[in-house]
Amino acid sequence: MTEPCEIREAAVQRLKARRGFIAHLAIYWVVNVLIVLVWALSDAVYFWPGWAILGWGSGLALHGWSVFLRKPISEAEIRWEMTRVN
Numbered sequence: 001m002t003e004p005c006e007i008r009e010a011a012v013q014r015l016k017a018r019r020g021f022i023a024h025l026a027i028y029w030v031v032n033v034l035i036v037l038v039w040a041l042s043d044a045v046y047f048w049p050g051w052a053i054l055g056w057g058s059g060l061a062l063h064g065w066s067v068f069l070r071k072p073i074s075e076a077e078i079r080w081e082m083t084r085v086n
Contacts, residue, residue: 017067018067020063020067021063021064021067024063025060028056031052031056032052032056035049035052
């Protein structure tokens with residue numbers, strides 16, 4: 001990936017992924033605040049929003065991992081995989 005257009009495309013894809021994660025995080029917070037408010041106003045004792053917070057939060061964590069911690073595929077990895085195929 002040495003050509004400027006390939007580098008630019010990779011940068012654009014990473015920026016889109018970060019923006020997508022930020023949108024996901026914002027929606028997560030808004031929805032979970034709303035369901036906690038519904039729980040608080042319903043006089044329920046059992047904290048049932050915890051299930052949604054935990055389930056969706058684990059998906060959000062995986063999304064964050066794929067955006068911020070996962071390394072892009074390198075040329076060395078591609079070459080190594082090509083040797084395994086043959």
